[in-house]
Amino acid sequence: MKPLNDVIAACPPSGIRKFFDIAAERDDVISLGVGEPDFVTPWRVREAGIYALEHGYTTYTSNAGLPKLRELICADLNKRYGAEYSWTDECLITTGVSEGLDLALRVLLNPGDEVIVPEPCYVAYEPCIAFAGGVPVRVPTRWEDGFAVDAAVVEAAVTPRTKAVLFGSPANPTGAVQPRASLEALVRLAERRDLYLVSDEIYDRLTYDTAHICLGTLAPDRTVLLGGFSKAHAMTGWRVGYICAPRAVAELCVRVHQYTMLCAPHVSQMAAVEALSGPDDDVTAMVADYDRRRRVFVKGLREIGLECPEPGGAFYAFPSIRSSGMDSATFAEELLHAEGVAVVPGSVFGPSGEGHVRCSYATALPLLEEALTRMDRFLRSDHRGSDGQ
Amino acid sequence: MRQILELLERDATLTPETLATMTDQPVEEVRAQIAAWERSGAIRRYRAVVDWDAVDDDPTRETVTAFIDVSITPARGVGFDDVAGRIARFDEVRSVYLVSGSQDLRCTVTGPTIRAVSDFVSQKLSTIDRVRSTATHFVLKTYKRDGDAFRTDEPDHRLPVTP
Numbered sequence: 085m086k087p088l089n090d091v092i093a094a095c096p097p098s099g100i101r102k103f104f105d106i107a108a109e110r111d112d113v114i115s116l117g118v119g120e121p122d123f124v125t126p127w128r129v130r131e132a133g134i135y136a137l138e139h140g141y142t143t144y145t146s147n148a149g150l151p152k153l154r155e156l157i158c159a160d161l162n163k164r165y166g167a168e169y170s171w172t173d174e175c176l177i178t179t180g181v182s183e184g185l186d187l188a189l190r191v192l193l194n195p196g197d198e199v200i201v202p203e204p205c206y207v208a209y210e211p212c213i214a215f216a217g218g219v220p221v222r223v224p225t226r227w228e229d230g231f232a233v234d235a236a237v238v239e240a241a242v243t244p245r246t247k248a249v250l251f252g253s254p255a256n257p258t259g260a261v262q263p264r265a266s267l268e269a270l271v272r273l274a275e276r277r278d279l280y281l282v283s284d285e286i287y288d289r290l291t292y293d294t295a296h297i298c299l300g301t302l303a304p305d306r307t308v309l310l311g312g313f314s315k316a317h318a319m320t321g322w323r324v325g326y327i328c329a330p331r332a333v334a335e336l337c338v339r340v341h342q343y344t345m346l347c348a349p350h351v352s353q354m355a356a357v358e359a360l361s362g363p364d365d366d367v368t369a370m371v372a373d374y375d376r377r378r379r380v381f382v383k384g385l386r387e388i389g390l391e392c393p394e395p396g397g398a399f400y401a402f403p404s405i406r407s408s409g410m411d412s413a414t415f416a417e418e419l420l421h422a423e424g425v426a427v428v429p430g431s432v433f434g435p436s437g438e439g440h441v442r443c444s445y446a447t448a449l450p451l452l453e454e455a456l457t458r459m460d461r462f463l464r465s466d467h468r469g470s471d472g473q
Numbered sequence: 474m475r476q477i478l479e480l481l482e483r484d485a486t487l488t489p490e491t492l493a494t495m496t497d498q499p500v501e502e503v504r505a506q507i508a509a510w511e512r513s514g515a516i517r518r519y520r521a522v523v524d525w526d527a528v529d530d531d532p533t534r535e536t537v538t539a540f541i542d543v544s545i546t547p548a549r550g551v552g553f554d555d556v557a558g559r560i561a562r563f564d565e566v567r568s569v570y571l572v573s574g575s576q577d578l579r580c581t582v583t584g585p586t587i588r589a590v591s592d593f594v595s596q597k598l599s600t601i602d603r604v605r606s607t608a609t610h611f612v613l614k615t616y617k618r619d620g621d622a623f624r625t626d627e628p629d630h631r632l633p634v635t636p
Contacts, residue, residue: 107633117634376495
């Protein structure tokens with residue numbers, strides 16, 4: 085047989101997969117490894133989806149997505165952050181942010197173009213860059229700096245082939261929120277070196293200490309804004325996201341989308357319309373709940389001796405596990421075997437994630453408390469016995 | 474501080490320490506505030522939300538619940554208050570509301586059997602002065618009570634580890 089696609093074949097499977105398999109085998113596992121809300125989609129929104137099905141909204145929509153939904157998204161971004169996007173030609177609905185990321189990179193990159201990726205970062209960034217023919221270029225961020233992106237470090241990595249910088253704020257896996265100064269420095273760099281900024285803002289509503297800054301307000305001409313409904317509205321399985329971008333970029337995104345995806349699911353788009361139409365109480369209540377759990381969980385991590393940078397957004401804590409003397413993969417494996425608590429090793433998200441584990445606090449409070457108890461026991465025990473250290 | 478009341482209303486087992494962490498306030502202040510609410514009666518008491526249908530014990534100890542709508546002739550000076558107050562004093566009566574519509578009061582009454590509740594209505598409730606009529610609705614099944622859904626469990630469908 086002839087060889088398959090080299091780039092895809094060379095891409096390693098996600099490091100998360102292994103933990104999924106182990107965790108799925110046991111029924112006593114408390115999983116802090118889940119990257120999605122523990123809320124079910126608010127009933128109001130689900131009911132709108134049912135209504136859409138009952139009334140036969142089972143067809144394609146226009147390629148760019150339901151006009152009503154695009155209108156609502158642009159109005160919401162304007163009301164919330166002051167971003168000014170035209171729903172007619174600067175916004176399209178995607179099948180989740182995942183598709184949006186893929187479209188954005190395919191549209192921006194020519195073969196060999198480089199994209200700078202501050203890490204630790206979401207696991208899909210580098211593979212998607214590679215699949216689009218680009219070359220991911222990692223730059224480290226440090227937990228001592230709260231994982232803030234240092235524009236000088238980014239600039240040092242810029243070459244004539246650099247096309248874009250890709251990052252998320254608030255971030256998966258660190259929960260870090262980029263401070264305004266970092267974002268403004270990045271924007272100045274992008275303007276100086278003529279770079280695009282691909283801004284993954286799927287966690288925009290989940291910020292706790294500071295107001296979210298939408299990059300589309302700082303650099304609308306060179307930002308490709310990726311957003312969606314999965315996290316704030318607890319709609320992961322509906323697969324609805326959006327891209328807001330300068331007209332030339334949005335137009336080409338629609339072009340790829342119309343041939344590869346055609347449109348996002350009609351029923352899901354109808355549900356998303358409801359999510360943005362009604363009162364915001366559901367989202368506010370969920371965010372307040374995450375915030376309370378965040379406070380309890382982060383305090384608990386520190387009390388059991390794990391240093392933990394303050395996560396200002398998303399629903400992840402990214403504590404340092406260096407005091408255990410283990411690397412993050414060993415720590416996660418041993419913790420899962422010994423105490424049945426699933427966390428994700430930080431190394432999965434890039435070399436700067438080594439020494440940390442990602443813990444999702446999108447889990448019921450009693451389970452978080454039980455997980456902390458088990459982790460405490462694990463840290464006190466002679467957990468290094470099994471690998472002979 | 475209102476947030477603490479809302480949290481306790483949802484889960485009274487939260488400790489002052491946890492509440493203090495959740496709301497980013499000193500634990501001593503939280504403790505003092507809760508004590509003040511308990512003294513003033515803002516917090517009346519703490520109790521469990523029990524789904525009796527899920528309790529698999531002696532079936533003869535089953536509880537019957539009924540909603541009773543009561544029509545009353547109001548009296549000058551007191552309106553409905555005196556009759557409502559008399560009704561509320563019975564242990565069998567779990568709640569009493571003055572409501573708009575064709576009836577005046579809506580009460581919740583519980584008893585060990587349908588017969589016991591019927592007897593209560595016919596002998597105690599209906600015979601109170603100025604009670605004109607009653608309409609009794611026995612509860613057949615509870616789907617949701619005070620914000621707690623009892624019949625629509627939604628299991629966690631999430632995969633154990635996701636990116």
